[in-house]
Structure formats: structure tokens, C-alpha cells
């Protein structure tokens with residue numbers, strides 16, 4: 001093995017390093033740096049050093065072959081970023097705790113188990129369609145907001161059934177405040193610690209107290225109820241490990257918030273981008289509608305019905321290739337190591353760009369073109385296409401997301417035409433997820 005390959009460093013300012021470029025537009029910066037410097041580059045935010053990785057071979061070597069070296073960077077004793085909000089849920093925990101939780105929760109998220117939640121998904125879809133009909137003919141809406149609304153209802157209904165909708169109305173805005181704060185502070189080493197009473201810190205603490213209060217109240221209520229429910233909360237409360245141990249209230253709180261957070265904005269973005277792309281590609285839309293017409297009109301779709309939707313999956317995949325909802329993954333390097341002959345230093349953070357990978361000209365023909373056909377052959381796309389991540393930390397909710405996206409897409413396309421209000425190409429923005437900058441204004445036209 002050679003240790004002498006040099007990793008290019010992105011040019012920056014003497015003190016701040018690349019902080020200003022990142023703050024201006026992190027998403028754009030990552031794309032530009034790959035193009036200008038290559039598939040492995042190093043950059044610096046003040047005193048903190050990072051690597052940006054955009055090549056399948058490097059990703060496999062790091063996230064699959066050295067998952068013990070490239071670890072989640074959340075420290076429960078000094079929580080930062082998402083860890084501040086999610087505590088030690090599945091997304092942010094590590095080592096034995098994560099392993100135990102993953103084993104405990106895996107069965108809940110199996111495709112066969114999730115089918116039980118289909119009625120809740122369809123009911124949220126029905127509410128959306130009723131709302132759209134209520135807006136009158138040719139209503140103009142921001143599609144990104146509409147998709148957030150419906151996926152929030154799906155995760156709420158599938159998590160808690162309908163028993164606590166009044167409480168959940170307060171939960172969503174509090175969670176939003178927390179996530180914005182965590183995204184802003186995650187990579188900024190100049191952030192003041194939480195005990196400093198800045199306005200942002202005070203708002204964060206108030207929102208967290210509100211959110212925790214609501215969740216603990218819901219858990220307590222449910223523990224005291226005798227009648228069974230078909231929802232994720234019930235499944236989490238009943239989940240037990242090999243020795244029969246169940247989760248504590250604290251762990252349930254962390255997992256509930258984690259699933260809420262990981263499970264709705266991501267799916268909302270997939271649906272928004274997919275409808276955007278379909279509006280710009282009428283030929284794809286017609287073919288997709290023909291396939292979706294096969295879904296039963298008079299009963300709940302079954303898992304087998306959904307398995308048949310080969311073209312729908314190709315469309316969703318191509319949409320997630322162009323606009324991967326989670327544009328990057330981040331890991332801390334636990335000890336000095338090497339990938340493909342490059343030496344990487346302990347303590348630095350590695351950013352794996354799913355976005356760069358999905359647009360890499362070495363692996364995709366005409367990468368900027370929307371072409372679902374490319375997903376209809378059986379080519380291997382391991383480590384080149386990974387909207388749900390890879391390795392042991394791969395998304396646990398991938399079946400949930402696909403089930404939900406297929407059902408909601410089918411319902412919306414059957415009853416409405418979604419027309420874009422602007423012919424301009426919509427710009428993507430990286431917040432916590434990759435979303436359309438400034439939302440997506442559309443006209444909703446009911447179909448006869």
C-alpha cells in the first residue's frame with residue numbers, strides 16, 4: 001500500500017479557511033470543489049479540518065470496510081448539531097447502544113410489518129386531496145409546503161394514530177425551530193455554548209422543553225391505555241431485545257423524535273422534486289400514470305400491488321438521484337487511517353457527498369438529464385447510487401419512504417395535474433435536506 005498520494009486542499013482565507021464559501025452556499029461549494037480539485041479534497045472551517053469524499057470506491061472503503069473508523073460524531077456528553085435535538089436516537093447514537101437499538105427496531109421497519117400502516121398513509125393522502133379540492137379550481141400553492149404538510153400528517157398518524165393530533169400541532173413548529181438551530185450550528189465552530197443566553201439559545205431551550213413535555217405526556221398516556229393501537233409508537237413500546245428488555249421513556253423519546261425528523265422532510269422533498277420533474281417531462285408522466293392506474297381504486301393496495309410498480313420506482317429513483325434528499329453523510333475519523341492510498345488523520349470530519357456521487361460524469365451518462373429508463377436495467381449501482389446511505393447505518397426507513405411515496409404519488413396523480421407556475425429551472429438549496437430554493441409554486445388542476 002502506498003501512503004504518498006496527496007490530498008488537494010481547497011484555497012481559503014488565512015483565519016477563517018473556507019467558512020465564508022460554506023456559509024454562502026455549502027451545497028454549491030461542495031460541487032465546485034469536487035469539480036476543481038477532485039474526488040477527495042480537504043478543507044478547513046477556522047480550526048476544524050474536513051475531507052470531502054465524492055467517489056464510490058472511497059465511500060465503500062470508508063463506510064463499509066472501515067465503519068469502525070468512520071464513526072458518527074455525536075458525543076452524548078457534549079451534544080452538538082442534530083445530537084442536541086435527537087439525543088441518542090438511532091441516527092445519532094453509536095457503538096453498543098446503537099447496535100442494540102438497531103436490532104430492536106429493525107423488525108418494526110420491515111416491509112411486511114409496515115403494510116399495517118397503509119390505511120393511515122391513505123387517510124393522510126385523502127385529507128390532502130380534500131384540502132386541494134376545497135381550495136377551488138386551479139388553486140395556486142407552494143408544493144414544497146403541501147408535501148411537508150402531508151408527510152407530517154403521515155408520520156404523525158403512523159406514529160401516534162389520531163389520538164393526539166391536538167398535541168402534535170404544537171410539536172411540529174417546536175421541532176422545526178430545533179432543527180433549524182441544529183443545522184445552523186452544526187458545522188460552525190464559532191457557535192456560543194447553550195448556557196450563554198443569546199436569543200437563539202433561549203429559543204432553542206424553550207422549544208426543546210415544549211417538545212419533550214409533549215412527547216413524554218403522549219408516552220405516559222399510551223402506557224396507561226389498555227386498548228391496542230396499530231402505530232409506530234405501540235410497536236416501539238412493545239419492541240424488546242433478546243433478554244426481553246424494552247426501551248426506557250427517554251430512549252422512546254429519542255427514537256420518536258428521530259423518526260419524526262428523519263422520516264418526513266426527506267420524503268416531502270422526494271415527492272416535491274418528483275412532481276416538479278414530471279411536470280417538466282410529460283412523456284414520463286403519461287407512462288407513469290398508465291402504470292399507477294393499475295393500482296386498485298376500490299380497496300387498499302397490498303404489498304404485492306406496490307411491488308408491481310417497476311416504472312414508478314424507476315421514476316422515484318431517478319428523482320432521488322438528481323435531488324438526493326440527504327445530500328451528504330458525515331463521519332468523524334476515529335484513528336489515523338488510509339483509503340485508496342490516501343492517509344486520513346484522526347479527529348477530522350469526513351463528508352461523503354451523495355449529491356456529487358449521483359452527478360458524477362464518470363458513472364452516469366448525461367448526469368444532469370432526467371431519465372428514469374436508466375433504472376430499468378439490472379446494472380449494479382452499489383456505492384454510485386445511495387440516497388439512503390450505505391453500510392450498517394443505511395436508512396432504516398427506506399421501505400417506509402418508498403411505500404409512502406408510491407401511495408401518495410398514485411393518489412395525487414390520479415386526481416390532479418400539477419402545473420409549474422414558472423418555466424425557469426428551479427434551483428436546489430441544501431438546508432438539512434436538498435430542497436427547492438424558495439419553495440415550488442404550482443397550479444393544481446383537478447382531473448375529470
Ligand code: HEM
Nearest residue numbers: 090091262263266267325326387388389393395396397401
Ligand atoms: C426518501 C426518504 C428518505 C431518505 C432519502 C433517507 C435517507 C437517509 C440516509 C442517507 C440515512 C443515513 C444517514 C447516515 O449514514 O449518516 C438515513 C438514516 C436513517 N433514516 Fe432515513 N431517509 C428517508 C426516509 C426515512 C423515513 C421515512 C424514516 C422513518 C420513518 C427514516 C429513518 C431513518 C433513521 C432512524 C436513520 C438512522 C439509521 C441508523 O443510523 O441506524 N428515514 N436516512
